[in-house]
Amino acid sequence: MQGMTTSRAVLRGPALALSAALLALSGVAHADAPGDNTTVPPPQSKPGGSTDGKGKVSAGVSQIQISQVKGGGSGKRGNLAPIDTDWEPPACWYEPVFTPEELKEFVDRSDGQGDVGIHQSWYGKGLWTDHYRDGKAQDNMDDDRTEAEGYENYNIGKGGNFWRSVAPDDSHPDSWDCGRIMFWMPDNQVPRIPNAPTPRMLAEYAYEHVKVPDTEVEVRPQAKSTVNLPTWVWLDEGKFEDVVVRAELPRTNLYAETTAHPVSLTLEPGTEDAETFPAGGTCRINEDGSIGSPYRKGSADQDPPCGITYLRASDKPYELSASITWEISWEGTGGAGGDLPDGTFETTQDMTVQEIQSINR
Structure with a gap:
């Protein structure tokens, strides 16, 4: 039909084992894989690395703010290498990215093109409005395939923020540990779930920037x-x-x-x-x-x-x-x-x- 738009959910990463779960998504679901299974996102969209200038569209861009409080000098500098070679900074975590009003504005402005999680991008306004405006449930990307309840009108009027998973390197195997799609939390509350941010996690993130x-x-x-x-x-x-x-x-x-x-x-x-x-x-x-x-x-x-x-x-x-x-x-x-x-x-x-x-x- 003329004028009809198609919504698509794109799963990024080694997704063949999860492809059956994509059938639950509205629109057409695709998984990245070699050959005919490779899906190219719609023109003018940039999965994974896209940004609206504030780092809010891409799950590869963190909102964490880093500042040098003391030392380091002004000459040639470099990053530290941990003596414990088994130690790694956090591979993924969750952080607030949108107020309800900001999420609605993003969906309307971008026509619904962006990351709803580290390994999942939604292309098409319908996917976003179905879940965040009209209350339709969607599947999380966690191991238990839990259901994410939908929202009414983006929870506008309730305050709070929508939280999303973030991974500096989405090819890291542990980045799949943050499988929840974007979810809402009240003001001044941090979710009590695995990989929620903590002071120690922020300290480990700062280590990478020393x-x-x-x-x-x-x-x-x-x-x-x-x-x-x-x-x-x-x-x-x-x-x-x-x-x-x-x-x-x-x-x-x-x-x-x-x-x-x-x-x-x-x-x-x-x-x-x-x-x-x-x-x-x-x-x-x-x-x-x-x-x-x-x-x-x-x-x-x-x-x-x-x-x-x-x-x-x-x-x-x-x-x-x-x-x-x-x-x-x-x-x-x-x-x-x-x-x-x-x-x-x-x-x-x-x-x-x-x-x-x-x-x-």
């Missing part, structure tokens, strides 16, 4: 060492200080501040034919933010508080690795707090080691 200064150590001699003579390693005072990052979730009272505190520098000479000072290669960071002591003329034969002695000359430069270990703690809403896995930031530089019997330094 940027620490580059580890550029001073060495003497510079970039060229001599067999059996110590290479002194140090960093000037004030180079390293605490870095604090704050994460806040708008429309809630939830926040967390994650603090990275520098504790030590670890040296890896790049060869087994070397000795480190102190033994083990870990140099503590001093209270003034410095590491080790600067080399002074006449100290060539002394053991440095932080350094390396190479025992064999190199045919090609050794790769000296210097990594700072940062202890991570957090505090947040209601006095909550705790620790997160230590993190490291590593840089490398080439060290040429020469055989010289007599040298003046």
